[in-house]
Amino acid sequence: MAESKAGNKGLSIALLVIxxxxxxxxLVLDFSGSSAAFRGPLLVVGAVAILAGLYYFPTIEHHxxxxxxxxxxxxxxxxxxxxxxxxxxxxxxxFTDWNxxxxxxxxxxxxxxxxxxxxxxxxxxVLTFLFVVVNMILVNVIGFLLALLCSTKIKGVDFYRASxxxxxxxxxxxxxxxxxxxxxxVLIKLTASAFGMRNSLLSNSRTAFIAIIIVYIWQYAGYIMxxxxxxxxxxxKDVLEAASIDGANAMTTLFKIKIPMIASTITICxxxxxxSAFKQFDVNMALTNGTGSVKFMGKTLSNGTQMLALNIYxxxxxxxxxxxxxxxxxxxxIILACVSIIQVRISNSKEVEM
Numbered sequence: 001m002a003e004s005k006a007g008n009k010g011l012s013i014a015l016l017v018i019x020x021x022x023x024x025x026x027l028v029l030d031f032s033g034s035s036a037a038f039r040g041p042l043l044v045v046g047a048v049a050i051l052a053g054l055y056y057f058p059t060i061e062h063h064x065x066x067x068x069x070x071x072x073x074x075x076x077x078x079x080x081x082x083x084x085x086x087x088x089x090x091x092x093x094x095f096t097d098w099n100x101x102x103x104x105x106x107x108x109x110x111x112x113x114x115x116x117x118x119x120x121x122x123x124x125x126v127l128t129f130l131f132v133v134v135n136m137i138l139v140n141v142i143g144f145l146l147a148l149l150c151s152t153k154i155k156g157v158d159f160y161r162a163s164x165x166x167x168x169x170x171x172x173x174x175x176x177x178x179x180x181x182x183x184x185x186v187l188i189k190l191t192a193s194a195f196g197m198r199n200s201l202l203s204n205s206r207t208a209f210i211a212i213i214i215v216y217i218w219q220y221a222g223y224i225m226x227x228x229x230x231x232x233x234x235x236x237k238d239v240l241e242a243a244s245i246d247g248a249n250a251m252t253t254l255f256k257i258k259i260p261m262i263a264s265t266i267t268i269c270x271x272x273x274x275x276s277a278f279k280q281f282d283v284n285m286a287l288t289n290g291t292g293s294v295k296f297m298g299k300t301l302s303n304g305t306q307m308l309a310l311n312i313y314x315x316x317x318x319x320x321x322x323x324x325x326x327x328x329x330x331x332x333x334i335i336l337a338c339v340s341i342i343q344v345r346i347s348n349s350k351e352v353e354m
Contacts, residue, residue, distance in 0.1 A: 009057065012057040016050055018049050023050070025042065120311070124311040139224055143228055144224075146221060168223040172219070173286045179214075212280075212305065228262070267348065275336065279309055291303070
């Protein structure tokens with residue numbers, strides 16, 4: 001028995017060492033830009049060797065923990081390879097002159113200083129924050145009102161729910177082109193005949209920004225509505241019946257009972273709308289492509305409707321400046337993380353008060 005344990009321990013250690021060496025070598029080849037075709041298989045075989053080494057490790061107390069880790073490993077490995085490692089590499093690339101293929105020089109903070117000297121980038125940040133605030137309020141208010149409507153006992157309530165949710169199933173690029181046609185053709189004819197207005201909402205930056213907000217609300221309010229419907233369905237009926245017996249009217253029941261009891265749902269919906277609005281990209285690109293004249297910081301800019309995600313994309317892809325685009329992406333991540341944490345903390349404190 002002791003010999004078997006010793007043999008298993010030796011096999012386990014050998015597999016762990018071999019697996020770690022194979023994975024390390026594969027990652028070194030990948031980070032160095034090598035074109036070796038065996039990098040991927042080497043990485044996978046190394047991971048399997050490590051799992052096998054953990055499985056054969058002769059322990060009784062921690063064997064269940066090892067087995068649990070083995071089951072979790074595929075998810076952890078995928079998350080590490082697709083999120084953690086690229087994020088770490090991206091932060092490193094932001095301090096270099098990376099051109100999307102290789103790194104020639106370490107440039108320090110020059111990418112960060114240059115992006116803050118760009119009025120177009122500062123305008124994109126300002127516009128994004130304005131877009132987030134407006135949409136976080138309107139989407140939640142409209143979604144909640146739709147949820148109240150679709151929670152009542154009216155005929156065809158399932159049809160209304162499906163109709164309101166349907167726009168969320170349409171891709172943002174397709175949605176942008178559809179509404180571009182509506183704004184530039186259909187609405188012009190309607191407004192021209194009714195009000196004498198012959199200009200499209202997309203003809204200048206201010207009205208184009210309003211058009212993007214309209215499209216975003218039309219697309220996302222139905223999704224938020226479903227979450228609010230789920231929250232409203234959890235309100236106990238006996239509490240509502242007791243309020244009705246005590247003489248509470250509909251408005252009192254709504255503000256004193258329903259809204260406080262779905263505080264956690266409001267937190268979730270607020271967080272989802274905040275992060276989604278911050279990351280707005282596809283509708284912005286398809287509807288206006290960020291174009292539009294605007295005066296900002298004493299200069300006339302041509303990106304009057306360009307929000308932060310689209311600005312990062314254009315910097316890296318259109319202008320072929322990957323290092324600067326990566327620096328902007330790092331700042332974008334920091335802003336989004338900070339705002340999200342603050343929002344969740346404030347919402348959680350409101351839940352406790354309610």
